[in-house]
Amino acid sequence: MLSNISFQNRGGESLAGVLHVPDIGIPRAYALFAHCFTCTKNIKAAVNIADALAQEGIATLRFDFTGLGQSEGDFAETHFSSNVADLIDAAAYMAENFEAPRVLVGHSLGGTAVLAAAHQVDSAVAVATIGSPADAEHVLHLLDDDLEAIEAQGEARVRLAGRPFKIKKDFVDNVRSQSVRDGIRSLRKALLVMHSPADDLVSIDEAGRIYSAALHPKSFITLDKADHLLTREADSRYAGQVLAAWASRYLEQAGVKLEHAPYQPGAVVVESNTEDGFLSAINADGHRLIADEPVSYGGTDRGPTPYDLLSAALGACTAMTLNMYARHKKIPVRSVRVDTHHNKIHAKDCDDCETAQGKVDQFERVIAIEGELEASQRQRMLEIADRCPVHRTLHSEVKIRSRLK
DSSP states (O other): OEEEEEEEOTTSOEEEEEEEOOSSSOOSEEEEEEOOTTOOTTSHHHHHHHHHHHHTTEEEEEEOOTTSTTOOSOGGGOOHHHHHHHHHHHHHHHHHHSOOOSEEEEETHHHHHHHHHGGGOTTOOEEEEESOOSSGGGGGGGGTTTHHHHHHHSEEEEEETTEEEEEEHHHHHHHHHOOHHHHHTTOOSEEEEEEOTTOSSSOHHHHHHHHHHOOSSEEEEEOTTOOTTOOSHHHHHHHHHHHHHHHHTTOEETTEEOOOOOOOTTSEEEEOOGGGTTOEEEEETTEEEEEOOOGGGTSOOOSOOHHHHHHHHHHHHHHHHHHHHHHHHTOOEEEEEEEEEEEEEEGGGOTTOSOOSSEEEEEEEEEEEEEOOOHHHHHHHHHHHTTOHHHHHHHSOOOOOOOOO
16 A cells, blocks of 8 residues: 655755555554665665565655655755755654654665664664665766766766766765765664675675675675666565565564464464464464454454454455366456455344354355356356355364364
């Protein structure tokens, strides 16, 4: 789920951002993302990484630095220090309106800015850089052909990534005055360095300098064959997924540690701690899930409820069965959607129930079939839905045998 937001930086300019929020449940943490030099918040890598983090429960804000994208201000008047200030202002805005960021992520020069800003964002416990130089001065190699003119004339119009930008001598002086690498050792936060050996804009040697300067805990991930901007969707989504998994080790919410249920081949393992309330970790034959209850029931709403999972099983089984039948019978079905709702009704209100007293569980299943089907084919598909194995299980006699281990 995306939300457009805006906030003012310390200079009074309005900066535009997009907040990615998990579709289900409340976020387990918030992250702040800094885009690359002269890029915007809408570069594909930023969008895909923020999406991947949100899918893992980490709400992520990506925003345009001053003078770029939809943000106010004059880019020519900005420099590395103003980018760092924008990051600190963004973190303050998140703390006031949502939750202070626990994770800071930066791409290219944005990662260098994140390393500098992290010292002033006390809430952050984890910092990640992607294709970033160890020092801001590295960006000057992009201006090699124009650097002499900038220093002689005080400013020059240059082309970066195919677009014209006015660069002033103040910008050059500012990046030369920075000593980001010197501060990495005193970061006091978990650090993840991600870089591609195929990056022809920022050498992987820069990643080595960042990693060498840092104290533990620190990690290094090689983004094999990726280019600097992570233009392949698979590369940026992989970076986001790895980042989310790594950050989870350092995230806690309300004292709840994000631990996983153990893997047991052929079994569904559920593990929970009494102090964690309803929150439960699930390992379904190697596939990890979380279950919880809504806040209104005393939970933290960080995952689907047990009945949500049961409804999901019915819906998934129905969709699989219908698609399999359509393939077998060569029925022109493009897609199947199943909306499943669970509730409890009074037995006396159910005309076709055997139970006469108390309440009865009822699943309402709405099936949408996309395709050029005849009316008779649609009716047959509805009949086939009742043959889904989970449907039959719910209607048949079920035995549950329990024993203590």
